[in-house]
Amino acid sequence: MDPLDIARWQFGITTVYHFFFVPLTIGLSALVAGLQTAWVRTGRTDYLRATKFWGKLFLINFAMGIVTGIVQEFQFGMNWSAYSRFVGDVFGAPLAIEGLLAFFVESTFLGLWIFGWDRLPKRIHLACIWLVAFGTLLSAYFILAANSWMQHPVGYHLSGATGRAELTDFWAVLTNSTMLVAFPHTITAAFVTAGLFIVGVSAWHLARRKHVEVFRSSLKMALVVTLVSAVGVAITGDVQGKVMTAQQPMKMAAAEALYSTEQPASFSILTVGTLDGGREVYSVKVPRLLSFLATGSFKGRVQGINDVQAAEQAKYGPGDYRPVIPLAYWNFRIMVGVGFLTALIALLGLWLLRRGRLPSNRWVWRVGVLALALPFVGNSAGWIFTEMGRQPWSVYGVMKTASSVSPTVGATSMLISVIALTTLYGVLMVIEAGLMVRYVKAGPPSETEVLAPPGGDGADSEQSLTFAY
């Protein structure tokens, strides 16, 4: 196999895998912080039990997010050294600042939160989890600034002397229009993820009428969060679509498998066919919708793949500038479909729970549990679409993926790496899922468990620790 293909597989596998954990971390940290705040303000034990229960699931997930994140940083140097050399001047800065500003905050204050229950005053302990939540947002900001620069490079020039991209305006990188829409889109999606995670787990217990006092309020909170965030995902996604059409016309054309330019353009909900511009076997279309999604006007002109291909050839020289169309087409549909489905489920859930009702129909709860998987599918599809839709570029219009790969790393080394990491990820996924299920089934700690020791604070205290590994 070609090192380029292996490096691309590795990037895809490790990134999607890492992103199973990241959105849940972002959303859950804030929701756990919210529950703990509710406990500190009201003193109601149910909130403390909920904090501890969701907090434990959060930690199981966080551990995986962290360790898989390490690989993300270092594979740029390992597999993509030509890329690192060419863009390090611009791309390295947000990564380094993420580490220094955000990652230190997250991991240090998480340690304080985990072990500090009996060591810190209540409010300072609460501040720790809020700092963790804030740190995750800051992380997302800088990482998305780095990624957005690859989608839409700004604030740099190509240096004739060094032959590489050099930063000229850091502020432009931090306020990249692509990032300003990608950030809210990703964060609201993260809250949908955490929201439906809580919905799914709560539904499982409520279907059995277990721990109702804890899970009813968790479920309500999660449904509201999911609904509000899903609306946010839709709005930001719509804005992002227009920015994307302007900046990467090929990606929008690929998302729709639109081969020739249309005005107005219709949106295909589903097409059965070859997606290669040939014959269409069966298709459901909404007239003028694509025009609106892409341009904001129902009469807008949307460029087709063939026209963009011709334009890019004229601009960048001969070559194939089309991504894998079926991949873009289907991932786009999965992403958008999941988005609408989650909003619908949240809305339905809130209606069913109105005025303190608890539905008895088993299917209601089954749907609630199954909904848990949806955002993970949607998030993965969204990233695959974003990253694959940019191909053949690693930095849009500036550097191709094919010339980004490490020139001196052999296929064998890369193969060892991808096999070792994928195997390890597979094993860890099974372990993590097993632990999650175990702790979900165990349910929240009882009232006596969470209130057990008042906690000693003397240096010579002989009392056991409230929490220990």
Added chain:
Amino acid sequence: MATTTVWFIIIAFLWTGYFFLEGFDFGVGVLLPVLGRDDTERRVLINTIGPVWDGNEVWFIVAGAATFAAFPEWYATLFSGFYLPLLAILLALIVRGVAFEYRGKRDDARWRRRWDRAIFWGSVVPAFLWGVAFANLVRGVPLDAAHEYAGTLGDLLSPFALLGGLTTLTLFVLHGAVFVALKTTGDVRRRANRAARVMVTAAIAVGGLFLLLTQLLYGKPVTWLTVAAAVTGLAVAAVAGARGREGWAFAGTGTAIAFAVATLFLALFPHVMPSTLDAANGLTTSNAASSPYTLKIMTIVALTFTPMVMLYQGWTYWVFRRRIGTHHIPRPVA
């Protein structure tokens, strides 16, 4: 001072912080099967570093990312050139990080034994390989005219590099033993002190030889001072350890690690990656660096936020300053 030199110092500082901090938590991981005779004792050991190991590890992540931003050529050559050792380090760190969090999540002896093994290997492998990597940096590696690594895996495993690996391993294990002695009570503390007495001899022998060789082969006049300071740190650790002054012993091992790292970086400067093929192919602080504008921004960010990080991380150590013993360990979860 040139900003490129400032960045060389910042990166040296980040690595020093990393080895000082994660050095002892690697040591605790290696000593887990030696000092912890039963599950409760092993939990005492793990909990000495429980609240802090994650924050310690971030020093490595930031050192790596800072290298990417400040010296992209160095970052690209180093991580693509040292591919397989780096992969081994990453795999070890993944397994280790998960192990701390997951070990106690089931009350099952076999489950725990497996994660204990993961912690041990997850600590041994990076503790050894970091020394190999840094010895290779000082010694130089085959770099071609395009600054690409032109060697094989075998080129990275010279006797000098392996001695470097043994040096970091013994230093970190010693550092960890002294840390455990400082942080625990009872049998674990007694055993840790005994282990520290054995390890300090090993560290003086192995580390002393490595630093002396480094000095003779690659040293500068100024590195005589840092080598002397590192050895003095070990001597302080030996004397303080024998008298039961655990705090002083920890200061001694910490000093030894800090000056050993300083020796390597001073020996390296102004190179960041010398070439053994042709001296002109080597990477230096100037030909590996980012543009002055990037360095300026990064300098402002680093000089503002690194002290803040040190303050709140220092506070963490203060919050968890209490010694722990087997009687502090709560019942395992079901």
